[in-house]
Amino acid sequence: MDPKENKRWDSATAFYWPIISRQNLKHLNGTVSKLLWKDTNAASGAEAAGVEYLGPDGKRRIAKARKEVIISAGALRTPLVLEHSGIGNPNLLKQKGVKVVVDLPAVGENMIDQALSSFFYTTNATVKGYTPYSTFVTAADIYGSTIDKVANDTRAKLGPWARQLAQASHGGLNASALERVLEIQYNAIFNTHATLAEILSAAQGDKIGTSYWDLMPFGRGSVHMSSIDDINNPVIDPRYFSIDFDLATQVESGKIGVEFWATSPVKEIITGQFDPNATVLPPGATDEQWNKFLADSSSSNSHAIGTASMMSKELGGVVDSKLKVYGTKNVRVVDASVLPMQFSGHLTATVYAVADRASDIILGRPS
DSSP: OOOOTTTTTOOOIIIIIGGOTTTOOOOOOOEEEEEEEESSSSTTTTTTEEEEETTTTEEEEEEOOOOEEEEEEOOTTHHHHHHHEEEHHHHHHHHHOOOOSEEEETTTOOOOOOOEEEEEOOOOOOEEEEEEEEEEEEOHHHGGGGGHHHHHHHHHHHHHHHHHHHHTTSSSOOOOHHHOOOHEEEEEEEHHHOOOOEEEEEEEEEEEEEEEEESOOOOOBBEOOSBTBBSSSEEEEHHHTHHHHHHHHHHHHHHHHHHTTTSTGGGEEEEEEEOOOOOOOOOTTEEEEEEEEHHHHHHHHHBBBTTTBOOOOTTHHHTTTSSBTTBBBSSOOOSSSOOOSSOOOOOHHHHHHHHHHHHHHHHHHOO
């Protein structure tokens, strides 16, 4: 938000267009396929010489780096660039025919995305424009009088969950290390009472409804390269609802939305359920019916993070506190993939903050 103009700005409007005429700035359209290496055996880490990319005409080109290579491809694509460049889980890289440059098993793992669920109703009213209202709820709001039992049960499951997630990562994550991370998340949810879910109620035209999502799921998924010849079709496994607490939180958050629309005076204008995807939630649905509804209708909330996390290597990190990829001399990652844990908010402002901090780090400015 621009405080002077009192309007929303995207990053290009705020940061790129004002400096587009700088002589030391050149914008090339293309798709990066991999890093090129100058020295892969240096004691200070593998040194990148530049990048290979496909131009708009489909031809391969090379951009050379004098100092550093900064990857800002996002949580779903940064791991692919790293893996195609030989940075990642050696077992996967060898299987795909990629020469291992840096043994870093956590690349592409620890993907944390939020599952988006929605239900809508038809009405006998007409709303002009689009009117969204967000409700932010804590675990206590969601679970009510059962919160103490839920907290105790959740605490007891952190170890088993960590082992389950580590096993699914095929060696990318360590169970004991992951349990320590889950404990931090548990503390945020149950002890500091961080917002656990967002419930968005909206009306437009003759439709009203709710979209909602668990902001801090315990589940971890992955994104990996599918082939050495194809960087555009990764293997993505978000593993939504693989942890029972995440599923229960989604169900209970949805029930709050249903209760809202069943309350006067708004319930008087509802004429039926709107099911564009032919997935209907029955009135008074059981938990089993809720589970099926969520499995059939949920999708990505497009808030994926964590696939190149800033953590210690022992905890499953990919970049250090200076955003530099472990085992490299001059490769940094600056995007949502470095965020190791979800938080109670949308990603954009935080990613801007990461970029701003990265500029200070690269320029050697004090924190």
